[in-house]
Each structure stands twice: as structure tokens, then as C-alpha cells.
Amino acid sequence: MTETVLILLKLSIGVLIAGVGAGSSLQDITFIWRRPGMLLRSLTAMYLLVPLVAFGIVLILPIERGVKAAMLALAVSAGAPLLPNRLKKLHSEEYIFSLLITSSLVAIVAVPVWTAFLSDWFDVEVKLSVRTVVTDIAKTILLPIMVGMGLRIVFPHAATRVSNQVMKIAWIVLSISAIALLVTHREHLVGLTWQGVLSFVALMVIALIIGQTLGGPDANDRTALAITSAMRHVGVALVVATEFVGVRTLVLVVTYFVIALIVTGIYQRWRQRQAPELIRQTR
Numbered sequence: 315m316t317e318t319v320l321i322l323l324k325l326s327i328g329v330l331i332a333g334v335g336a337g338s339s340l341q342d343i344t345f346i347w348r349r350p351g352m353l354l355r356s357l358t359a360m361y362l363l364v365p366l367v368a369f370g371i372v373l374i375l376p377i378e379r380g381v382k383a384a385m386l387a388l389a390v391s392a393g394a395p396l397l398p399n400r401l402k403k404l405h406s407e408e409y410i411f412s413l414l415i416t417s418s419l420v421a422i423v424a425v426p427v428w429t430a431f432l433s434d435w436f437d438v439e440v441k442l443s444v445r446t447v448v449t450d451i452a453k454t455i456l457l458p459i460m461v462g463m464g465l466r467i468v469f470p471h472a473a474t475r476v477s478n479q480v481m482k483i484a485w486i487v488l489s490i491s492a493i494a495l496l497v498t499h500r501e502h503l504v505g506l507t508w509q510g511v512l513s514f515v516a517l518m519v520i521a522l523i524i525g526q527t528l529g530g531p532d533a534n535d536r537t538a539l540a541i542t543s544a545m546r547h548v549g550v551a552l553v554v555a556t557e558f559v560g561v562r563t564l565v566l567v568v569t570y571f572v573i574a575l576i577v578t579g580i581y582q583r584w585r586q587r588q589a590p591e592l593i594r595q596t597r
Contacts, residue, residue, distance in 0.1 A: 316561055319495045320552075323568075326488035327549050328458040329480060331414070335462025336477035338411040345412035352535070355528040356413060359543050360392035361424055363528075364521045365432070371513050372436055379437055380502070381510040384566035386436040387554040388517065390428040393417035393547025410538055418455045421550050422448050429554065440557045450553040492568050495561075502565045510566075518544040518574050522581055537585045541578045545571070 346353045368389035372382055393414065426442045433440055466473040496503060525543035529536030548571055555564040 316495070316498065319491050319498070320556065320564070322487055322491040323495070324454055324549075324552060326484045326491065327552070328454055329484035330488070331455055331549070332458035332462035332465075333477040333481035333484065334411060334414065335459040336466045336473040337407070338463060339466070340463070342408045342411045343415050345408040346416055347412070352409070352530055353416070355530060356539055356542075357416075357420065359521075359524050359528045359539060360417060361420065361428075363524050364392065364517070364543050364546075365389040365428055367520050367524070368517055369432060369435060371516055375509045375513050375516075377509045377513050378507065380562045381506070381513060381566060382436045383438040383440075383558055383563040384555070384570065385513060385517070386429070386432055386438055386440070387551050387558075387563060387567050388546050388570055389432060389436075390425050391421075391547045391551035391554060392424070393421060393542070393550055409535055410542070413542060414455075415459065417547060418451055418550075421451060421547065425550060425554065438558070440554070442554065442557060446557075447553065451550065454549045454553070492572060495565060495568055496572070499561055499565045502562045503569065506566070506569075514570050514573055515577070518570075518577050522578070533585070537582060541582065544578055544581075545574050 346356065368385050371377075372385055377385075422444060425447050426444050429440055429442050462473075462477065465477070469476075521544040522540045525538075525540030526536045529539035551567050551571075552564070555567045558564070
């Protein structure tokens with residue numbers, strides 16, 4: 315059952331990423347590369363500050379080893395979230411897509427390095443080779459993007475329209491798979507302490523603050539980076555979580571994403587009420 319759910323999770327994520335690729339162009343890939351200031355701020359927020367925050371939370375709060383393992387997976391899994399429909403409202407599609415590509419490439423080196431550096435401090439043992447990370451990221455992220463972009467080139471008019479419908483189905487499959495995983499292994503949630511819940515919420519809230527602070531002068535970009543920093547990279551997180559023995563880490567990582575979807579949704583609505591004229595501005 316768990317293996318089937320995991321396959322469905324990865325498959326739905328791949329389809330979602332392919333859908334994002336189908337709505338993007340080759341020029342979108344280099345969007346952030348042509349803006350070195352934005353690139354530096356984004357990578358600093360996602361790959362340096364948020365992992366350090368996770369490190370600090372683990373040191374401060376008396377949380378159990380299973381939550382520490384999940385925090386490690388989340389800390390090293392920086393990247394753009396799979397929220398295309400929500401983020402389209404920010405008019406930051408180029409930024410998000412370029413960030414998805416960039417973060418996936420950086421993850422090839424950053425994930426093994428951060429994992430090796432933090433595993434002792436997080437009181438967990440996991441070894442991720444560059445080859446493992448490259449293979450998994452290629453299958454779950456880079457290949458679907460290439461497929462989606464290829465479809466856009468071959469079918470420029472139909473690709474975006476069809477991908478939107480397919481993505482809706484993929485989101486349903488992803489949601490059902492996540493719920494099935496949590497229900498099947500609910501014993502791991504029953505034993506979750508308040509310190510564990512607090513660590514998850516603290517990580518996503520502080521990550522929101524970091525992203526909004528470093529997002530630059532554009533309100534849309536600040537909101538997009540905040541959501542990206544808090545959501546983490548679900549594809550990379552699943553790759554890391556599956557390296558742990560048992561399913562507890564995987565269950566807790568999925569739990570984090572469910573909570574993060576709610577928290578980032580509240581945050582985005584707050585941002586739109588706070589500065590609606592900025593959030594709706596075009597790039």
C-alpha cells in the first residue's frame with residue numbers, strides 16, 4: 315500500500331511539473347539567471363537561511379528523533395513549490411519557473427552536502443550520493459519539465475489548455491495519495507508531540523518572513539519567494555525522506571506540506587488584502 319501511494323505521489327508531482335513546463339518557454343529558464351541580485355537573494359533564502367533556521371529549531375526545541383529526520387529532509391529540500399495556479403495570481407510565473415529549474419540543478423550538489431553536514435546535528439543517519447540525487451531529480455523533475463516544454467513546442471496552442479486540465483487531475487491524485495498515506499500511517503501522527511508541531515509551524519512561518527524580506531522591491535516577487543521558502547521542494551523532500559528506514563519520516567514530511575499549504579494560503583490572502591494594488595500589478 316505504501317509503495318503504491320509513494321509511486322502515485324511521485325507520478326502526480328511529475329505530471330504537475332510537466333504541466334508547469336508546458337506553460338513555460340526556454341527564455342523563462344534563464345529569467346533569474348539574468349538577474350544576479352534576485353538569484354543571490356533567492357538562493358540565500360532557500361539554501362542558507364532556512365536550513366540554518368531548521369538547525370536552530372532542532373537545537374532549541376526538545377523534539378523526537380523522527381521529527382528531527384523530517385526537519386532534516388525539509389531543511390535540505392529547497393526549491394520552488396508546486397502551486398502554479400496560486401502563484402499565477404502574483405504574475406511571477408517566469409520567476410517561479412526559473413527558480414524551479416535553478417533550485418533543482420543546485421540541489422544536485424547542495425542536498426548531499428547539507429545532508430552530510432547536518433545529519434550528525436539532527437541525530438539521524440542518512441547518506442545521499444550525488445548519483446542518487448541526480449537520478450531522482452532527473453526522473454521526477456528535469457525529465458517532466460523537458461516533456462512539458464517539448465509538448466509546448468510541438469503543440470503551442472493546445473499544450474497550455476490541456477496541461478491545465480491534466481494538472482487539476484494530478485492535484486486530485488496527489489491530494490488523495492497524501493491523505494491515504496496519512497490515514498494508513500496515522501499512528502505516527504497520534505504520537506506527534508506539541509514540540510514537533512511547533513517546530514513545523516515555526517519553520518514555515520520564519521521561512522515566510524525570510525522570503526518576504528529577501529524577495530526584492532517587487533511585492534509579487536517577495537510573496538512568491540516567501541511561499542517558495544516555506545513550502546520547500548516536495549520532489550526533493552520525498553527523495554530524501556525515502557532514504558530513511560521506515561515510513562515515519564515520509565509521513566511527517568507529507569504532514570508538513572499539508573500544514574504548509576494551509577499556512578501559505580492564509581499568508582497569500584493576507585498579502586493580497588495588505589497590498590492588493592501591488593499583488594495584482596503586471597511585471
